[in-house]
Amino acid sequence: MQIQVLKSKIHRVKITQAELHYVGSITIDEDLMDAANLIENEKVQIVNVNNGERLETYVITGERGSGQVCLNGPAARKAQVGDIVIIISYAGMELEEAKKFKPVLIFPDEQNKLI
Numbered sequence: 001m002q003i004q005v006l007k008s009k010i011h012r013v014k015i016t017q018a019e020l021h022y023v024g025s026i027t028i029d030e031d032l033m034d035a036a037n038l039i040e041n042e043k044v045q046i047v048n049v050n051n052g053e054r055l056e057t058y059v060i061t062g063e064r065g066s067g068q069v070c071l072n073g074p075a076a077r078k079a080q081v082g083d084i085v086i087i088i089s090y091a092g093m094e095l096e097e098a099k100k101f102k103p104v105l106i107f108p109d110e111q112n113k114l115i
Contacts, residue, residue: 005098
């Protein structure tokens with residue numbers, strides 16, 4: 001039996017852009033992606049701390065070191081620039097593997113930079 005478990009979390013980053021007229025996704029600074037063990041096109045859940053919105057989309061690699069976190073396409077309606085979000089990815093694994101698995105959690109600073 002496989003279960004879904006937390007794989008990665010970028011805790012409390014600030015939305016820096018919202019691009020409504022773009023093919024949907026979330027663009028994330030490549031430094032944050034690497035630190036959180038996220039890859040381009042990976043499915044993520046976005047939880048908006050400011051308004052309670054939750055959505056799922058996929059990751060696009062953003063400019064390394066930019067601090068960029070940009071909601072694209074229809075997802076841009078779910079947050080405003082300056083909103084704080086949590087970005088979460090999950091993985092499916094066997095129960096025994098899941099019991100031993102340790103997720104990657106990162107806590108960037110107020111400029112979306114690694115501490």
